[in-house]
Amino acid sequence: MTVLDSTITQRIDAMRPHFPTEQALLIPLLHEIQGKAGWISRDAMQEAASYLHLPLSKVLEVVTFYTMFNTKPVGKKHIQVCTNVACFLRGADQLVASLEKRLGVHAGETTADQRYTLSEVECLAACGTAPCMQVNDDYHENLTEESLKTLMDKFDQEFQ
Numbered sequence: 589m590t591v592l593d594s595t596i597t598q599r600i601d602a603m604r605p606h607f608p609t610e611q612a613l614l615i616p617l618l619h620e621i622q623g624k625a626g627w628i629s630r631d632a633m634q635e636a637a638s639y640l641h642l643p644l645s646k647v648l649e650v651v652t653f654y655t656m657f658n659t660k661p662v663g664k665k666h667i668q669v670c671t672n673v674a675c676f677l678r679g680a681d682q683l684v685a686s687l688e689k690r691l692g693v694h695a696g697e698t699t700a701d702q703r704y705t706l707s708e709v710e711c712l713a714a715c716g717t718a719p720c721m722q723v724n725d726d727y728h729e730n731l732t733e734e735s736l737k738t739l740m741d742k743f744d745q746e747f748q
């Protein structure tokens with residue numbers, strides 16, 4: 589099944605005049621693919637490479653370099669907790685432990701009901717408001733055990 593539909597290709601084609609090279613369109617294209625599919629499969633990488641006339645190795649390089657790109661399916665809510673220095677010093681490890689206990693998974697895993705994927709990530713560039721995490725496209729900063737619980741209760745409610 590092809591991932592690159594006409595909606596995606598039209599958007600990328602509209603950007604083309606504003607980008608200096610085909611390679612420069614790769615990240616916007618990968619965002620489009622992930623926005624549609626939730627992750628970027630090897631087949632989708634091949635489609636992206638063909639569409640932009642790039643070697644597959646170039647697409648692989650980019651997809652595997654940035655943690656924002658998922659190389660395997662994720663749950664409906666992808667919780668990415670920063671555990672880099674500033675967040676670590678302000679309790680990120682405890683937050684990860686709380687989430688692992690609550691969700692019954694380890695970091696890097698998805699719950700059996702496919703609702704949540706828990707990941708540890710490097711700096712989310714919100715060090716001044718550490719500890720922080722990203723859930724899908726939204727940032728949640730200055731987290732505490734209490735605010736995390738409130739947030740997770742809210743997410744659970746959204747699934748009811």
Ligand code: FES
Nearest residue numbers: 670675712714715
């Ligand atoms: S160390 Fe966590 S956002 Fe920078």
